[in-house]
Amino acid sequence: MSAPAMASAPERLGSVSTDSALELRGVTKLFGALAAISDVTMTVRSGERRAVLGSNGAGKTTLFNCVTGDFLPTSGTIRLFGEDVTRFPAYERVRRGLRRTYQISLLFGGLTVADNVYLACRGVSRGRYSMLRPRRGDALVQRAKELIAAVNLTEVTTTPVSELSYGQQRQLEIALALAGAPRLILFDEPAAGLSPTERVELIRILTDMPGHIGYIIIEHDMDVALRVAESVTMMHNGRVFKEGTPEEIENDPEVQALYLGGGDE
């Protein structure tokens, strides 16, 4: 990841200096009578790289959706960089330095790669309603170019996104997440459906990210997850089941029983 791509910090609202990037206290999300996640409490330090593991239906993506504001939690509080954002809309959280990628690519199919990344850069800067076209050499256009280069998409800059390969779309997802000086990124299964070579490239992008950017990664591929994370949270049936370092989790008999013995699946 090239450093200048995230060097200049755009407008960031209400930043409160703190050591914890994300703090969840008793977060519960009910869908009718079903608790997708219940009483989740966890803290992620600034710059920390955390993996969230668990079988299908463990509540990992719901957890992400509560953090990003796609869903409001039924109860509990969410603090982002020290600020209570539990009731904030998604765009307010994003402007505070939170980004996410999606399990299924959610891109703008009718727009080009360049426009996609440009929009991601523009979203956290001023001039979102500007009626004036960017000038040649516009700072955000330059930043978008650097990000496109960082994820190896330079040769498809002007291609509509709907014409990209699956692997390229996943790379573009990451470029969008890196746009506009993020401080905490949520990666939702970034390795899903990638070829072995593309996985190696993904691990390179993740480990090369500047140290001040923390992330939480949901990943089924244990190889990827345990190589890019410093700490691991295991979830099971919507609850936090275990926390620890990758080694502790890997060697934990209960985790092995759940994952290798099949658990409840």
Add this chain to the structure above:
Amino acid sequence: MAVFDTTEPQTAGAGADRAWWERIPAAWWALLALLVVLPAFANDFVLFQVMGWTFILGMIALSLMFLAGYGGMVSLIQMSVAALAGYMVAIFGTSGMAELSMGLPWWVYIPVAIVIAAIFGTIVGALAVRTEGIYTIMITLAIASAFFYFTRQNYAIFNGYSGFNLVVPPQLFGVDWRQPVPFYYLTGAMALVCYLAVIYVSRAPFGLVLQGIRDNPRRMAALGYNVTAHRIAAYTFASVIAALGGILLVWQNAQIAPGTAGIPAVIDILVIAVIGGIGRPIGPFIGALIYVLLRTFSPDVLTAIGFEGERFKLLVGLGFLALVFWSPDGVLGMWDRWRAGRARAGDPLTGKGGQ
């Protein structure tokens, strides 16, 4: 064309580095030249009734194209916004209803009409943007019909059923702008300005964000955009275009009445936009020309073959039906497919060559 056109910005040469007039295809210059010299050989009826009306309806449909094509919001309120601007011109300016019109000068009533129409369009937008698809259509249609009945029953402001007559453009620079040739150039110039504004804004951050919201609103929120506020702002922009069309419309008819924004007129704007194609800003003008030609000449054709002249709506309806059946993206879509077909005519294996 994109925010940035080339992959290698340092290389001077093709594409983005050409001056803007070189990037416009010759066919567009030819069309523009034809429109400029048209008064030399077209009669007054063609200039005033056919072309003037085409430009006006095209502008109102263009405001719908902006919302539907770039924003994914099918709004049926555009004709009501236009009619409200027309009413405001009659009320703040001069009309045959001297006791209701205030008789203010043009440089007051034109901006006031645009601002009031834009506020109205923005409020409707604020109500409509929280809904999607068919519900947006229903909400805007409901407000449009409420506007129609309100103007018909309100005599204190809108003069009810009869509306306002003798609403004419100001005699600026000693020109009677309601004469066919000046009116043709006035409407043509306004249509061109609105058309270029839409093209320009579609590639500015505002328009790009709108297209992002059309493709994926949830993702736009996840990039830091306030989707609701942006959609409402799009209604404001579209309302200004519709208001300009509405002002020209009241000048062309020299009168305005509730029927101007009746349900048939509201639907006609949708039909025009769909016939032309909502993919690009030129579509509404193509649709408006087809609509105006059908509307103007089909009574004669029908009478000639022994039908009643009033049955022209049947022709419009059948044409619309045929079009949405064979080309749901309008005349523009047909044109694009024809060009793609010609381009493919080269090498049958690679699809290269040909055109």
